[in-house]
Amino acid sequence: MKILLLSIFLLSSLFALQIKQTPIFFGKKRIQLTKEYIKSHYDIDAKDIKIVPKIILVHFTAIKTYENSIKRFVDEILPNDRADISKASALNVSTHFMIERDGTIHQLMPLDIMARHVIGLNYNSIGIENVGGEKNIADLTVEQLVSNILLIRYLQKKIDTLGYLVAHSEYRCFENTSLWLEKDDTYRTKKYDPGSEFMKDLRANIYGLKDAPCKGFNDK
Numbered sequence: 499m500k501i502l503l504l505s506i507f508l509l510s511s512l513f514a515l516q517i518k519q520t521p522i523f524f525g526k527k528r529i530q531l532t533k534e535y536i537k538s539h540y541d542i543d544a545k546d547i548k549i550v551p552k553i554i555l556v557h558f559t560a561i562k563t564y565e566n567s568i569k570r571f572v573d574e575i576l577p578n579d580r581a582d583i584s585k586a587s588a589l590n591v592s593t594h595f596m597i598e599r600d601g602t603i604h605q606l607m608p609l610d611i612m613a614r615h616v617i618g619l620n621y622n623s624i625g626i627e628n629v630g631g632e633k634n635i636a637d638l639t640v641e642q643l644v645s646n647i648l649l650i651r652y653l654q655k656k657i658d659t660l661g662y663l664v665a666h667s668e669y670r671c672f673e674n675t676s677l678w679l680e681k682d683d684t685y686r687t688k689k690y691d692p693g694s695e696f697m698k699d700l701r702a703n704i705y706g707l708k709d710a711p712c713k714g715f716n717d718k
């Protein structure tokens with residue numbers, strides 16, 4: 499993808515950002531489960547589920563299509579095939595944004611409420627999911643790269659508390675920092691998304707956000 503960097507830079511300056519509003523249901527049940535998650539995992543007595551975002555955390559869904567990806571986030575309760583994380587909470591996973599293979603950006607929930615998309619950092623991060631990465635093989639498209647660049651630049655202008663741009667595969671780098679909140683040392687998953695090449699290309703086009711505090715990429 500490297501040789502495309504200059505053209506991506508030019509393209510991303512030319513295209514206007516478009517965000518489709520595709521809200522997922524965030525009813526009483528999901529709000530209550532989110533509050534419980536904040537209490538049990540972060541030991542914070544929160545009166546609401548508002549966050550102050552400091553990190554942009556980039557993912558892939560490990561699912562081929564948008565239709566099958568979005569399905570995973572719609573329900574309030576975690577589907578029963580998620581044994582890897584169900585013990586920690588019945589709260590379903592969510593994400594602030596999802597980007598299709600053709601670059602279409604969907605906003606699924608407000609920026610200032612907590613999504614469950616990463617261990618330890620949910621209370622201070624915005625999640626961007628990208629459709630793709632089946633079997634954890636990094637295969638995101640140039641269109642997705644351009645949309646991530648445009649979206650992150652937009653978020654930087656909108657939210658002045660943002661300080662980091664991080665891959666999901668790097669999340670454990672924060673374990674010994676003040677941003678890490680998870681209290682359960684046994685609750686960890688191994689992540690590969692969204693791929694080191696994608697992050698390198700993304701970071702080459704984003705200014706003013708720090709990398710994760712260590713090199714923690716996992717590529718398959």
Ligand SMILES: [Zn+2]
Nearest residue numbers: 557558666691
């Ligand atoms: Zn992820």
